[in-house]
Amino acid sequence: MVANFVSADYGYLCSPDGSESSQVLFRASKNKEGYFMNEDILMDTQKAMDILNKFYPNEEHVLVFNNATTHLKRADNALSARKMPKGTSKPEKNWGVEVTATAADGSALYDPGGKLVKTKVRMGDGLLASGEAQSLYFPQDHKDARLFKGMAVILCERGFIEESKLHVECKGFKCLPGATTCCCHCILFNQPDFVAVKSPLEITCKLQGVKVLFLPKFHCELNFIEQCWGYAKRIYREFPASFKEADLEKNVITPLDSVPLESMRRYAWRSWRFMMFYGWGLDRKLAAWTSKKYQGHHVITEALMETIDREAPK
Ligand SMILES: [Zn+2]
Incomplete structure (x- = not known):
């Protein structure tokens, strides 16, 4: 290759x-x-x-x-609201991101049956509007030390007190188009640090x-x-x-x-x-021209490509 x-x-x-x-x-x-x-x-x-x-x-x-x-x-531990639970985790089942376990040399680990070994890691920190990092897990000296805070707490810490009482997500994660404050997932999903996650x-x-x-x-x-x-x-x-x-x-x-x-x-x-x-x-001139030319074309034909080569505004 x-x-x-x-x-x-x-x-x-x-x-x-x-x-x-x-x-x-x-x-x-x-x-x-x-x-x-x-x-x-x-x-x-x-x-x-x-x-x-x-x-x-x-x-x-x-x-x-x-x-x-x-x-x-994106990185395995990158911010993502998609699977976050609303409540704080229980000590016996802390929430995290499931990733493939790796050996010291970075290669994937397999169990004796040949299946990939999975392990859980903490999701990375968020970034508050103040520029301060927001850990999604309680600190060492907290009564819920190291446990996942849950979306309600994460939202409250961001000033969304009333919104933190909303339901976890709209049915099937299908929020209405344009909605940004309909459910906990949607609010977090639209937070600048969640939007800005890069590969x-x-x-x-x-x-x-x-x-x-x-x-x-x-x-x-x-x-x-x-x-x-x-x-x-x-x-x-x-x-x-x-x-x-x-x-x-x-x-x-x-x-x-x-x-x-x-x-x-x-x-x-x-x-x-x-x-x-x-x-x-x-x-914009080209965008307007192209969208007019493309109207109703789901497949770009050779003829249409020639038109682009020939006529598109330069
Ligand atoms: Zn929603």
Whole structure:
């Protein structure tokens, strides 16, 4: 498998002399389930940012990722109101977030029957309007030491005294559209610190001054990454099948290297225009134009794409 970063300006991300590259090749092994894990993505992104900072420090960098679960995954203990109980936990059953237990080297632990071992961790702190951290658990010197406070207490500490008496959640977690104070879950869900939870990927990039965008989920015809990938795949399929590792590696790299920069630019342009349509840019004229063109189109046809290429306001 291969992971890399690609830009419409430079093609695949590497140092100007090509000696340092953000490309990562790896073999799908059983204990990695064959997929890039969140930690791998963080490491690869760091590698890319190191190249950007070292060789292109005078440019503004925006990393665009596919809308994949591994990219968007929040930390296990990130703030989330979804499963919180309203009342304070009982000593025999303290509330926490269930996570997969890991060994010292970070690998998942399995029980003798082959099932993943689960363990409970505390949810991270909230952030009060005052800028002060709010632990969701009572302190050591409290009569309910270390127990989960429960939503009612958490809301009271945030000044929602009356609201803390509301029901836990609206039926099926389906609050009325636009409602923000209908139930305990909804109030917390709309609190700035609960809204602002970012994925470790976004946090890592932001700390280093690199902006992050996620592509919309659908319409791979307009997804820059999918388009480059698709181009390479068409070439890959022309190679004879092989089980030899050296062949496999060559068969993966050659097609990827053969995507012309010109095509990358065309894909990127479409993608960028499309992202504007989703309101990621401030191009209102384009947004208005596109939504009119798209009305009633659930599938973007080739003809419609040509129209975008040809007519979209520049
Ligand atoms: Zn509600």
